[in-house]
Amino acid sequence: MLITRENEIISLMPTSRFSRPEQLFGYLEEEEGALEPLLGNALYQHLLAEYDRLTTEYGDITALTVRPTGKAKKNAEVAHADVTERMDLIRQGKYRETFVAPEDGEKDVPALDLATVKLIRHCQQIEFYRMLAHKAGMLTVSFNEGGGMNIVTAEGYDNADEKAKDRVVKDAWMSAGRATDSLLLFLEADAKGDRLFTSLWQKADTFYLHKDLLFQTARVLNEYLDIRSERAVYVSLVRDIRLCQNTYLKPRVGAKLLKAVIDYANLGGNTAEHGTEGTGNSESPDTAADEAKAAAMEELLELLRQALAFYVECRRTSITRTSLTVSTSARGTGSSIEKEERLARRDSMTDAQQAMAMACDFIEEHLEELGEAAVGSPIYIRAKEAEAQQARERQCACAAEARRRRAQCEQSRKRLFTAFPATHRTPEVK
Numbered sequence: 001m002l003i004t005r006e007n008e009i010i011s012l013m014p015t016s017r018f019s020r021p022e023q024l025f026g027y028l029e030e031e032e033g034a035l036e037p038l039l040g041n042a043l044y045q046h047l048l049a050e051y052d053r054l055t056t057e058y059g060d061i062t063a064l065t066v067r068p069t070g071k072a073k074k075n076a077e078v079a080h081a082d083v084t085e086r087m088d089l090i091r092q093g094k095y096r097e098t099f100v101a102p103e104d105g106e107k108d109v110p111a112l113d114l115a116t117v118k119l120i121r122h123c124q125q126i127e128f129y130r131m132l133a134h135k136a137g138m139l140t141v142s143f144n145e146g147g148g149m150n151i152v153t154a155e156g157y158d159n160a161d162e163k164a165k166d167r168v169v170k171d172a173w174m175s176a177g178r179a180t181d182s183l184l185l186f187l188e189a190d191a192k193g194d195r196l197f198t199s200l201w202q203k204a205d206t207f208y209l210h211k212d213l214l215f216q217t218a219r220v221l222n223e224y225l226d227i228r229s230e231r232a233v234y235v236s237l238v239r240d241i242r243l244c245q246n247t248y249l250k251p252r253v254g255a256k257l258l259k260a261v262i263d264y265a266n267l268g269g270n271t272a273e274h275g276t277e278g279t280g281n282s283e284s285p286d287t288a289a290d291e292a293k294a295a296a297m298e299e300l301l302e303l304l305r306q307a308l309a310f311y312v313e314c315r316r317t318s319i320t321r322t323s324l325t326v327s328t329s330a331r332g333t334g335s336s337i338e339k340e341e342r343l344a345r346r347d348s349m350t351d352a353q354q355a356m357a358m359a360c361d362f363i364e365e366h367l368e369e370l371g372e373a374a375v376g377s378p379i380y381i382r383a384k385e386a387e388a389q390q391a392r393e394r395q396c397a398c399a400a401e402a403r404r405r406r407a408q409c410e411q412s413r414k415r416l417f418t419a420f421p422a423t424h425r426t427p428e429v430k
Helices: 006-012 021-039 041-058 070-076 083-092 111-139 162-192 218-222 231-253 255-266 285-314 348-365 367-374 378-418
Strands: 141-143 149-151 319-327 334-342
Touching: 006 111, 021 041, 021 111, 021 162, 041 111, 111 162, 162 231, 218 231, 231 255, 231 285, 231 348, 231 378, 255 285, 255 367, 285 348, 285 367, 348 367, 348 378, 367 378
Parallel strands: none
Antiparallel strands: 141 149, 319 334
């Protein structure tokens, strides 16, 4: 487990007091199963081992115990984890001072330990807040030996009403969602920077960079489909993205061309090579061809992403329920009716088909710029077949025209010789 100490629970919910916090561990262990799909088994097992090591070395891993020191403190621009002390430093203008050594009683914390602790804290938030959201009702009830139920109350506190309880559950769900997104964004930033956990995390389904998709990250998808920039929503849509890409796009544009566009996207949209320098102010042929290919790839990437976004939107079948009150009497009393609404727009499929048709037309018009990548695609084959058919039709038309002219010449010759008198005709050779 990633939560085993009372201080860790209090740091997550400081307004609560637990006389026996170990009673929560069963509920926490139940919610810890949600972490493994996010982290992957390799990273999850690594964090379990690191948690045991860090808690043994530092006592616990709360912000009051494990905090940046030395150069790490300077880089983080944090003097103390305590809010009151940090506010005092801000007022004194010393918040951004350089710290080069641990303070008295502080242990210098390696940067890797700090990163691991931060990752574990994100996991603890997910685990704890999911537990509150799921078990808020059970935590307010106790069972006696006779099988009866009692309401748990705390001395010195007013009893919470139903509205307050509902707000706690709602806030816990929101906190768990934010913590999940923070965890994934932390791992994504690490994969783009220090790569401390990338080798372990890339084995998980939630790995941030899907190099086989047109939408590699949540940030890219958010430009075409409103997911509120949430990594968790992107992760839930990855399978739909892959299905739509393989079902709707690949058969239309061809596997080879689609892979070329995805490779272009993975390179950050910069495939133009400028290895050959031109003379004077004129560009070399290779450079001009590369720039034309890059421009065509950029435009095609935009069109295919737009089509794919509409196809994915068609599969967003999440239902939101809206309660409507229908009046049944003059006094205003009424009955509640639940109305189901789809997240997908009604015209999404029509828009997707239109965007896909535009992409196919663009490919057909820019086969020369796309070059070898387009060879073998269905559009390329159809275009070549159309060109061959047009060539055959032109050849047939030329042959028909030649036959028509020969026939016309033969008729003219016959009319010419039959117009002379018989005495002036050339004797026929029998």
